[in-house]
Amino acid sequence: MKESIYLINMLLAALMLFGCTEEEHTPLSEDGVSPQVITDIEVEPLNGGFNITYNLPKDEDLLYVKAYYTNSKGEESTVVSSAYKKSVEIVGYGDTEEKTIKLQTIDRSQNRSEFVTVTGVPLEPVVNKVAKTITMTEGWGGLNYQVINSEKDELIIDLIANEIEINEETGNRSYGKFKALKTLYTKLDTITAVLRGYDPVPTTFAALVKDIYGNTSDTIYPSTPNGQLIPWEEILLDKDKITEAKQPNDNNWSQWGTSFLNALDGVLGSNASNVTHTEDNAFPFKLTIDLGADVILSRFKIWKNDYGSLSSSYGHNNPRTMEVYGASTIPNTDGSLDGWTYLGRFEAIKPSGSGAFTPADEQHVLEGDEFEFDNAPELRYMKILFLDNWGGTSSLSFSEISFWGRYN
Numbered sequence: 375m376k377e378s379i380y381l382i383n384m385l386l387a388a389l390m391l392f393g394c395t396e397e398e399h400t401p402l403s404e405d406g407v408s409p410q411v412i413t414d415i416e417v418e419p420l421n422g423g424f425n426i427t428y429n430l431p432k433d434e435d436l437l438y439v440k441a442y443y444t445n446s447k448g449e450e451s452t453v454v455s456s457a458y459k460k461s462v463e464i465v466g467y468g469d470t471e472e473k474t475i476k477l478q479t480i481d482r483s484q485n486r487s488e489f490v491t492v493t494g495v496p497l498e499p500v501v502n503k504v505a506k507t508i509t510m511t512e513g514w515g516g517l518n519y520q521v522i523n524s525e526k527d528e529l530i531i532d533l534i535a536n537e538i539e540i541n542e543e544t545g546n547r548s549y550g551k552f553k554a555l556k557t558l559y560t561k562l563d564t565i566t567a568v569l570r571g572y573d574p575v576p577t578t579f580a581a582l583v584k585d586i587y588g589n590t591s592d593t594i595y596p597s598t599p600n601g602q603l604i605p606w607e608e609i610l611l612d613k614d615k616i617t618e619a620k621q622p623n624d625n626n627w628s629q630w631g632t633s634f635l636n637a638l639d640g641v642l643g644s645n646a647s648n649v650t651h652t653e654d655n656a657f658p659f660k661l662t663i664d665l666g667a668d669v670i671l672s673r674f675k676i677w678k679n680d681y682g683s684l685s686s687s688y689g690h691n692n693p694r695t696m697e698v699y700g701a702s703t704i705p706n707t708d709g710s711l712d713g714w715t716y717l718g719r720f721e722a723i724k725p726s727g728s729g730a731f732t733p734a735d736e737q738h739v740l741e742g743d744e745f746e747f748d749n750a751p752e753l754r755y756m757k758i759l760f761l762d763n764w765g766g767t768s769s770l771s772f773s774e775i776s777f778w779g780r781y782n
Contacts, residue, residue: 405435407481407485408485408486409431409433409485410479410487411477412429412431413429414429415428415490416428419495420496420497421498422465422467422500423464423467424475424494425461426441426461426462427461428460430460430479435482435483436480436481436482438454438456438479439455439462440479441462441475441476441477442477443473443476445466445467446467446469447587447588465587467499468499468588468590470495471495472493472494472495476490476491477489477490477491477492500585501529501583501589501590502583502591502592504523505591505594507521507523508520508521508581508594510581510594510596510597512603513570513606513746515570515572515605515607515778516535516568516572517569517596519533519569521564521565521566521567521581523563527585529559529560529561530583530584531557531558531567531584532554532556533556533557533569533579535569535572535577535579536577537550537551537552537553538571552578555569559732559734576600576603577602577604577605578595579603580593581593582594606672608672608673608780609779609781610777611666611669613638613640613776614666615665615667616663616664616665617666618661618662618663619663622707622708622709624660624662625652625770626653627650628650629652630646632646632650634650636648636650637650637772637773637775638774638775639774640774641774643680643773644679644680644773649772651769652691652771654768657760658697658759658760659760660709660759661757663756663758665753665755665777667781668753669753669780670750670782671717671747671750671756672778672779673746673779674776674777675742675743675744675745675774676742676743676745676774677739677742677773677774678743679772679773687764688731688764689764689765690763690764690765691769691771692764694721694762694763695719695720695761695762696719696760697716697718697720697758697761698716699717699756699757699759700750701753701754701757702752703754715751717747723738724738752782
C-alpha cells in the first residue's frame with residue numbers, strides 16, 4: 375500500500391513539472407503588418423510645448439501613437455497617446471527655438487509604422503511666463519510676493535533676500551548671504567507669500583521660478599530704479615502683556631486640562647500643556663484678547679494643534695475661518711459686537727488644496743497660518759469669532775497665537 379502511494383505521488387510530481395514549463399508570452403494577435411501613419415497633423419504651440427492633433431489610421435489593432443523628441447536637458451524623450459485619443463501633448467521646453475518631433479503608430483503586435491516628422495516653435499516657457507507676473511510690494515517687516523499661475527502648472531518658486539544673521543553674544547543683527555530663503559512648491563493659480571524680519575531700510579529682494587523639467591526663469595527684482603524696497607517697521611508684540619479679556623458669551627478656552635496662556639508661551643505641540651481648547655459648543659466660538667497697550671496691528675499668526683502628527687493639522691478642532699474685530703476700550707458689557715470695529719474675515723489655507731498631505735503643507739503648518747490686516751486702526755482689544763474648523767467638530771483648539779505691529 376505504501377509503495378502504491380509513493381508511485382502515485384511520483385507520478386503527480388512529474389505531471390506538475392511537465393505542466394509548469396515556461397511559456398513564451400506573445401501578443402493575442404500577431405500579423406506582421408505595420409500600421410498606417412497618422413494624417414492631417416496640426417501642431418498647436420503652447421507655453422513650453424505643443425498640442426499635436428491628428429487623424430488615426432483605420433487599423434483595427436492600433437494600440438497607441440508615440441512621439442519622440444529631445445527635451446530641454448538634451449535627452450531623448452518619448453510620450454504616448456492611446457488609440458482612443460487624437461492628440462498628444464508635449465511640454466517642458468525651456469526656450470522658443472524650433473523643435474523637431476517624430477510620430478509613429480504602434481499596433482498590438484508591436485508593429486511600427488514609418489515616422490512622420492513635424493516641426494514647430496513653442497510659445498514662451500511656462501517659467502518665464504509666470505515670472506513676468508511676479509509682483510513685490512513693501513509689507514510689514516519685509517516683502518509681499520504675488521505670483522499668477524493661470525494654468526496651474528506644477529512649479530517651484532524661490533523667494534530670495536539676504537539672510538538675517540544674529541550675533542549670539544551681542545544680539546546684533548546683520549545681513550548675510552543673498553540666497554533663497556523660502557521655496558514654494560505649488561500648483562495654485564494665485565500664490566501669495568511673504569518674507570519677514572527686515573528692518574525699515576532699503577533692502578534687495580528677488581524671486582525666480584522653476585519647473586519640474588529643470589527649467590529656470592531669470593531672477594526677478596522689484597520694479598524700482600535700484601531694485602530695492604523699504605519694509606514697514608513692525609515688532610512682535612510682547613506676549614507678557616497679552617491676556618484673555620473674557621466677556622459674556624465668550625467660550626471657555628481652558629478646557630480639557632489646557633489653558634489659554636498655553637497659546638502665549640511660544641511652545642508648539644499637541645500636549646495639554648501646549649494648547650488651548652474649548653468646550654463642545656455651537657459655532658461661532660468667541661475669544662476676546664487684551665493686547666496690553668494701544669497698538670497698530672499689522673498681522674497675526676495661529677499655529678495649529680498637530681494632534682501628535684503634522685499631517686493631522688488639517689483636521690480635528692483646528693480653526694479655519696474667522697472674523698476679527700477691534701476696539702480701543704471694551705465697548706459694551708453684554709458680549710455683543712456693538713461698538714466693535716470690523717477688521718476682516720480670514721481663512722486658513724492648505725497650500726496643496728485638497729488631497730494628500732504634501733511637503734508644502736508641512737512647511738505651512740510649521741510656519742503657521744498668517745493673516746495680515748489692511749489699515750487697522752489703533753486698538754487695544756481684539757475679538758475673534760471662529761466660524762468653523764478643519765474637522766467639522768464641535769470644539770476648537772490651537773497651539774499658539776502671536777501678534778505684530780507697533781505700539782503707539
